[in-house]
Amino acid sequence: MSHESLAKARPRAGGAFYDEPGVFHRYTTHRGTPTNPNDLVEEPALLDLLGSVMDKRVLDLGCGAGTFGQSLLQAGCHSYVGIDASLNMVTTAQQVLDGTAGQVHHQSIEQFSAESATYNLVVSRLAFHYVDQLAPVFQQVRKALTSGGRFVFSVEHPVITSCARGWDSRQPRSDWLVDDYFVTGRRESDWLGARVVKYHRTIEDYLSLVQEAGLCFTRLSEARPRPERFHSEADFHRRSRIPLFLIVAATVPQ
Numbered sequence: 001m002s003h004e005s006l007a008k009a010r011p012r013a014g015g016a017f018y019d020e021p022g023v024f025h026r027y028t029t030h031r032g033t034p035t036n037p038n039d040l041v042e043e044p045a046l047l048d049l050l051g052s053v054m055d056k057r058v059l060d061l062g063c064g065a066g067t068f069g070q071s072l073l074q075a076g077c078h079s080y081v082g083i084d085a086s087l088n089m090v091t092t093a094q095q096v097l098d099g100t101a102g103q104v105h106h107q108s109i110e111q112f113s114a115e116s117a118t119y120n121l122v123v124s125r126l127a128f129h130y131v132d133q134l135a136p137v138f139q140q141v142r143k144a145l146t147s148g149g150r151f152v153f154s155v156e157h158p159v160i161t162s163c164a165r166g167w168d169s170r171q172p173r174s175d176w177l178v179d180d181y182f183v184t185g186r187r188e189s190d191w192l193g194a195r196v197v198k199y200h201r202t203i204e205d206y207l208s209l210v211q212e213a214g215l216c217f218t219r220l221s222e223a224r225p226r227p228e229r230f231h232s233e234a235d236f237h238r239r240s241r242i243p244l245f246l247i248v249a250a251t252v253p254q
Contacts, residue, residue, distance in 0.1 A: 015085025062127025
């Protein structure tokens, strides 16, 4: 059986998915395109909720290839620590952050733990939908944050994760399928040439997890596309049909 066939036959979650042969290359190629929704839609909305990072001690859960950490350091954060379960991501991130105050560790989000009140800011971009049990993770985030510290994360929007049947090979996509919205849990779909496992939660679920961890919810964004960021009106209208991302901000009570 070829690597491609094997990747499609065995669903993978999180870091294991991005370490599948070919997946990481296809991912980096996708992220390198000027029309990728991460840069056009998710990042500006997340930066709005993030606010100033000047002099902040930052932890990034699911840091990916390290480019966001590089941006945070350039924006003046005091220190940056990223963790990721993918060896491909960690290797790339270490190269990107070489010579900076940034550190990267090969570790799954589920394994993360930190000393109390270690960070002023914990951020996570598009990683938590790969995690089965989020409650312990959010509890660790609460422990790791200082008084008044901030927690900002993005995930694939629940209308996207709700129904794996919506992910098929039709190009261009003519419609979106939202189904089984309140049936939370594991989903499998084909993406980047392999079979991936994600975990669906409702918007209510994410906000409940924040509150149950002892954090105070402050803001929510569905990353409404901004026309000035698009070179094509057709692309702007295509990205405006449904929300692709959910972004949540919370703080530790003072």
